Amino acid sequence: MNKKKGKIIGITLGCIVILLGGIFLYGYYNMPLIEVHKPKPYQPSGEVILSKELNELEVKADVEQMIEIMESTHPIFLEGETEKYKEAKDRFVHETNRNMTVDEFRFSVSRYLSSIQDGHTGLSWREMKFLDINWRYLDGQLILFDDNNKSTSKIVTKINGVDIHNIINTVKELFPAENYVAESINYSIYSKSEEVLEYSGVDCTKDIVVTVMSGTSEEDIQTKLHYRDNIYPMDYEISSQKIDDNTIYVKFEICELNEDLNKVTEDLKQAIDAGIENVIIDVRDNPGGASRASNMLLDSVKIKPGHFGSIIRFSPLAQERYGYLRKSGFISYDRSNDVVRNEDINLYILTNEQTFSSAQWLATWVKDGELGTIVGRPSRNMPSSFGDVLQFQLKNSKLDGQISYKKWTRPDETKDGERVLEPDVYVDYSEDALSKTIELIKSK
Known part of the structure; x- marks a missing residue:
């Protein structure tokens, strides 16, 4: 009787183990973005003192930490190492094989990080x-x-x-x-x-x-x-105003989900319902933020854009920050350029060099889906690029920065080779994109 009980208990435990193992594997491969532990927000452990002297062992430890973060986190390495990166890495290791000040080390780290040419990845520079x-x-x-x-x-x-x-x-x-x-x-x-x-x-x-x-x-x-406190001074304003009975202008200086955005989307909906013909959305100098904010603006004017594709790379740093189940591998999502246009309005997007990240998405959606007209100057951010950053700090130097862990691919895959989203109407530095757009509207 005891043997029979023991056998039943053993079989039961075995089944439970197999079931739990199956649940874990299913979640590991099919739900990698679920949180399995409490996320650990970035918290710097000390201030950067540029004059501080680091000994050779301290420098070496920070070099190894930086290379580990770089190669285990950034999606570019899913495609292998380029010769340019290998040369940058070799130089980084070679030139830091000595005692250095934090300031000297900072220049070496910056050179190393910039070798992959990702505008979202780099050290925090505090130019004054x-x-x-x-x-x-x-x-x-x-x-x-x-x-x-x-x-x-x-x-x-x-x-x-x-x-x-x-x-x-x-x-x-x-x-x-x-x-x-x-x-x-x-x-x-x-x-x-x-x-x-x-x-x-x-x-x-x-x-x-x-x-x-x-x-x-x-x-x-x-x-x-x-x-100069900020090399890109901004008010981060989100507002709207009627220019005339047929034109509404939206100042969109930050992609942020807030009450100002809610008010603007309501203003747009009312303007569309009233039959307004021209909508101008100004994302000049907008550094990005929540892509959902850009989506909301297009939704409010009854436009459905395409979808960016993405590759999300898992790493120890991403797992620490977000509590992900996995700390290696990646997951990808397909793109789509299926759109719903609003043929009753003329949409204009104002851009310049500092239109970045999620703000650049808005322009890319409009360009790829032929949803409106881009007016201004092109952005320093590629239409298909890296993004969604993780902050980090090096242990000894206390240097801090950020690194991308996602790759975004624009809706129109036939344009993947384009490094610049060129405007439909170019505006010179001495001209104002808004004035140019109003002139364009009047000429029609």
């Missing part, structure tokens, strides 16, 4: 001082602009005697660029940064002299470094 001067990098040259934001004939050649090409090459090494737009923006902005200038050999302890050429004439212009 920039040159007080208006210039832009266009057609391979750094050109001064006037007070009306028009280009002049003055081309920057040196800063305090240092050739501008040395400074441009430093920027190219340190900051990722997904396309030619991002390269130009990086050169325009970071060539003004005190930290970049000093790293390029510019003496910033004395007055700053910018040497420019205009034809065969050379001129020295004095400028100063000034404090």
